[in-house]
Amino acid sequence: MKEMTxxxxxxxxxxxxKDIHSFCVKNDxxxxxxxxxxxxxxxxxxxxxxxDDIDIQMPRPEYEKFIHSYQSEHGYRLFSHELDGCExxxxxxxxxxxxxxxxxxxxxxxxxxxxxxxxVDIFPIDGAPDNPRxxxxxxxxxxxxxxxxxxxxxxxxxxxxxxxxxxxxxRQYFKILTSYIIPWKIVSIYIDKCKEYNYETNxxxxxxxxxxxxxxxxxxxxxxxxxxxxxxxNEEFYIMTxxxxxxxxxxxxxxxxxxxxxxxNHSNYIYYWK
Numbered sequence: 001m002k003e004m005t006x007x008x009x010x011x012x013x014x015x016x017x018k019d020i021h022s023f024c025v026k027n028d029x030x031x032x033x034x035x036x037x038x039x040x041x042x043x044x045x046x047x048x049x050x051x052d053d054i055d056i057q058m059p060r061p062e063y064e065k066f067i068h069s070y071q072s073e074h075g076y077r078l079f080s081h082e083l084d085g086c087e088x089x090x091x092x093x094x095x096x097x098x099x100x101x102x103x104x105x106x107x108x109x110x111x112x113x114x115x116x117x118x119x120v121d122i123f124p125i126d127g128a129p130d131n132p133r134x135x136x137x138x139x140x141x142x143x144x145x146x147x148x149x150x151x152x153x154x155x156x157x158x159x160x161x162x163x164x165x166x167x168x169x170x171r172q173y174f175k176i177l178t179s180y181i182i183p184w185k186i187v188s189i190y191i192d193k194c195k196e197y198n199y200e201t202n203x204x205x206x207x208x209x210x211x212x213x214x215x216x217x218x219x220x221x222x223x224x225x226x227x228x229x230x231x232x233x234n235e236e237f238y239i240m241t242x243x244x245x246x247x248x249x250x251x252x253x254x255x256x257x258x259x260x261x262x263x264x265n266h267s268n269y270i271y272y273w274k
Contacts, residue, residue, distance in 0.1 A: 001103060001272040009118065009271050010047050013054045014233060016096055016120045019074050020056065021237050029066050030227055031058045032240040034123060034207075037232075039247055039254055046233040050263050052271070054120045056237075057207060059224060060199040063124035067094050075100065079112065081187050088113050090153040092146075092191050093209040095119040105270040110153055118271060123209050126194050127202035128218055135204065135218045138196075142208045145190050152186045216249050 004012070024031050033041050034057035040048040058066060067080045079086050080094040089112045102117030129135040194208040205224065206217045223242025230239040240246065247254040257263070 001274060004102065004118075004271040004273055006050070006052055006265075008273075009052045012098065012102065012118050013052075013120060014235070015074070016076055016098060016118065017054050017056070017232075017237065018235060019072050019076055020070075020096055020120060020122070021235075022073060023070055024066070024238075027065075027069060029058070030062045030238070031056050031066075031122075032224065032227055032238055032243075033230075033232065034246075035250070038239055038243055039251060041230050041232045041237070041239055042243060042247065043255055043257075045231045050265050052265050052267055055123065056120065057123040057125050059205075060124045060126050060195065063094070063122065066122065070096070072096070077116075079116070081191060086112075090149060090187055091209070092149065092187055092194060093124060094122040096122065101274055103272045103274050105272065107268045107270070109150075109268055117274075121210075123207050124194065125199065125205050125207055125224065127197035127199040127221075128204040128206040129197060130203050132218075135206075136215055139206060139208075139211065139215050139218060142190075142193060142206075143211050143214050145193065146208070146211050149186050149190055213250050219246055219249050 020031075023029070032038065033055070035055040036048055036051050036053075037055045040046055040051060067078060067082060070078045072078075076096050077099050078094055078096050079089050081087065081089040081092065091111045095111075095116070097116040097119040099117055103115060104117060104119070129138055199205065199221075203221055204218055205221045206219070208217070211217055220242075223245040224240045226241040227238040228241055229236040
């Protein structure tokens with residue numbers, strides 16, 4: 001197999017995003033570019049030059065509608081733990097994957113037992129406590145539970161062959177740690193906890209499904225009150241009108257480029273053409 005270049009990864013990911021966008025427009029499903037993809041749209045009118053993935057987010061009601069109705073025009077497949085046949089998916093969000101032309105080596109960070117190709121991540125956005133103290137407690141609990149789901153996912157990798165060197169030690173450590181953990185049960189419990197606060201009746205929101213930024217994920221719901229088209233590469237996709245609230249919370253002065261030595265991709269995945 002031939003390893004994909006960054007430009008090829010970006011272009012192929014863009015094709016998946018176009019398919020998702022087309023479906024959402026036809027079915028009146030609201031979404032927004034999110035995280036680094038949203039930052040790229042605002043700061044670069046496209047990908048952050050060193051970024052290799054695409055993230056979008058949806059309010060929980062829109063997300064539920066999407067995962068239970070999505071049909072691709074190009075044969076892409078949606079994986080979600082909440083769907084029948086996807087019980088071994090070890091993440092609390094959805095992925096739309098290309099299955100025929102590409103292959104992703106996930107290394108020691110598997111997210112399910114089956115192989116897939118390139119994907120776009122779709123994150124559900126849930127309600128959060130309006131009270132800051134309660135929100136901090138909720139998010140801290142979710143953070144550590146999220147870390148537990150990461151540990152549980154390592155169990156998938158332990159079933160696949162062997163690795164060499166330092167990773168043998170890592171594998172043995174996680175074999176002990178996860179010996180009593182059933183990955184899909186942990187994720188099911190985690191998703192239920194994500195939904196604890198109703199999106200429609202709370203004034204704040206959070207992305208619990210991948211909680212890298214901890215309390216920075218707690219944001220006023222007004223940021224996602226409306227969605228508008230915005231340029232991304234040579235296409236247009238939806239972004240939240242309150243993008244400044246979200247990006248400022250996550251990244252601070254987001255229009256300022258990071259130092260040159262930090263302009264690198266931190267992904268541990270390797271992408272190949274089949």
